[in-house]
Amino acid sequence: MNRPAAACLAACIATGTMLTAAAAATVRFRVVDFAGKPIKDAIVYAVPDTPLPPAKPRTAIIDQVNRQFVPQINVVQVGTYVDFPNSDNILHSVYSFSPAKTFVLRLYAGKTEPPVRFNKPGIVVMGCQIHDTMIAWLLVVKTPYFGKTNAAGLLVLHHLRAGRYRMHAWDVSMRKVTASRPLVVTAGGPPRQITFTLKAGRMPRHGPTMPGMSAGMGMQ
Amino acid sequence: MTSHQRLVSALRTLLAAAALAGPPAIACAHQSLYAAMGGTKVVARFVSQTIDKVAADPRLNQSFRDVDLARVKRELTSYICQLAGGGCKYTGIPIRAVHANLGITQAQFYGLVQILRHQMRANHVDLRDRNRLLALLAPLEPQVVDVRVPPPKRKD
Numbered sequence: 001m002n003r004p005a006a007a008c009l010a011a012c013i014a015t016g017t018m019l020t021a022a023a024a025a026t027v028r029f030r031v032v033d034f035a036g037k038p039i040k041d042a043i044v045y046a047v048p049d050t051p052l053p054p055a056k057p058r059t060a061i062i063d064q065v066n067r068q069f070v071p072q073i074n075v076v077q078v079g080t081y082v083d084f085p086n087s088d089n090i091l092h093s094v095y096s097f098s099p100a101k102t103f104v105l106r107l108y109a110g111k112t113e114p115p116v117r118f119n120k121p122g123i124v125v126m127g128c129q130i131h132d133t134m135i136a137w138l139l140v141v142k143t144p145y146f147g148k149t150n151a152a153g154l155l156v157l158h159h160l161r162a163g164r165y166r167m168h169a170w171d172v173s174m175r176k177v178t179a180s181r182p183l184v185v186t187a188g189g190p191p192r193q194i195t196f197t198l199k200a201g202r203m204p205r206h207g208p209t210m211p212g213m214s215a216g217m218g219m220q
Numbered sequence: 221m222t223s224h225q226r227l228v229s230a231l232r233t234l235l236a237a238a239a240l241a242g243p244p245a246i247a248c249a250h251q252s253l254y255a256a257m258g259g260t261k262v263v264a265r266f267v268s269q270t271i272d273k274v275a276a277d278p279r280l281n282q283s284f285r286d287v288d289l290a291r292v293k294r295e296l297t298s299y300i301c302q303l304a305g306g307g308c309k310y311t312g313i314p315i316r317a318v319h320a321n322l323g324i325t326q327a328q329f330y331g332l333v334q335i336l337r338h339q340m341r342a343n344h345v346d347l348r349d350r351n352r353l354l355a356l357l358a359p360l361e362p363q364v365v366d367v368r369v370p371p372p373k374r375k376d
């Protein structure tokens with residue numbers, strides 16, 4: 001099962017909002033750049049206008065493999081714990097200056113650290129104090145409906161319950177902002193397809209160096 | 221004996237001799253080794269040059285891949301400042317933890333020491349003070365060379 005579907009299922013079950021097939025909808029997203037080329041690893045998430053009941057906290061994993069974060073681009077729901085297992089087993093020192101979460105986590109060889117909880121929405125840019133080419137992004141979103149596009153720029157979100165949403169799309173080159181638009185989901189009928197056209201650029205190579213780099217990201 | 225082994229053994233003898241010599245009688249009682257070497261201005265310079273040379277040397281630099289050299293220079297300068305009585309408080313990461321599982325060999329350790337000696341000399345640190353610093357660094361070898369730490373056992 002792919003991650004967005006799993007995330008939604010778990011959240012839906014946990015919050016007791018599992019809907020019958022008829023009352024829930026599937027929305028397909030396509031994320032492309034201005035030249036129409038698909039954007040891989042764009043994050044798409046749908047924030048319902050009526051907040052959902054709080055979800056049971058989950059744990060996501062951002063590993064350190066061969067002096068890189070894996071995955072580099074991540075999205076979790078507010079309240080999620082993130083584990084940093086450090087498969088390299090050499091010292092890494094993960095840090096963030098982002099307002100959504102400021103922390104330093106020393107990952108010593110031979111030791112495990114407890115996961116870090118992310119309980120504020122926003123974008124968290126992480127680096128390693130030792131290896132300055134390591135960089136990862138984590139979007140912390142107020143919804144269980146989220147995912148990352150595949151190589152074809154596609155993402156399918158299932159089980160959205162009928163109602164009003166604001167859809168967001170983000171690519172790493174956009175840094176602090178997301179593209180967003182409203183969407184009304186109606187249950188039943190054929191799946192909707194929505195295309196986001198983003199201005200996508202190249203990925204920054206170096207870790208976050210400026211405190212407050214991600215200040216003011218207007219996430220719902 | 222390969223030329224490298226010869227170098228290592230020569231350096232070890234040198235370090236041992238430096239360690240035995242202890243603080244020379246003529247050293248000014250009030251001046252720390254750090255001050256005698258020229259303080260932060262000089263130490264930061266020879267540390268920076270040493271790290272640049274080590275990181276550029278294919279025989280020495282395998283552990284330096286993707287490493288933020290500016291941080292290493294800053295932390296190593298502060299470490300030496302503390303070690304040499306310069307009055308700094310080292311706030312970096314413990315030496316053993318930093319070098320764990322980096323696969324640093326004894327030859328690489330002495331390779332770095334050798335470059336450090338040259339750079340100290342190039343910055344007019346006198347022989348006595350060069351040997352005093354090397355004598356303080358030599359005992360760190362077991363915290364740097366071939367430090368192996370098994371991966372943590374994970375619960376899940």
Ligand code: HEM
Nearest residue numbers: 091130283284292295296299312313318324328329332357
């Ligand atoms: C004289 C003995 C040595 C001392 C006192 C020393 C000290 C230090 C210090 C203070 C740091 C920075 C710690 C921090 O970031 O908080 C560091 C980092 C590092 N050292 Fe050394 N070092 C020594 C020998 C070596 C040798 C021989 C090598 C390899 C040839 C080496 C490779 C590294 C690397 C790759 C790092 C950066 C990686 C990391 O910080 O995890 N060191 N060292």
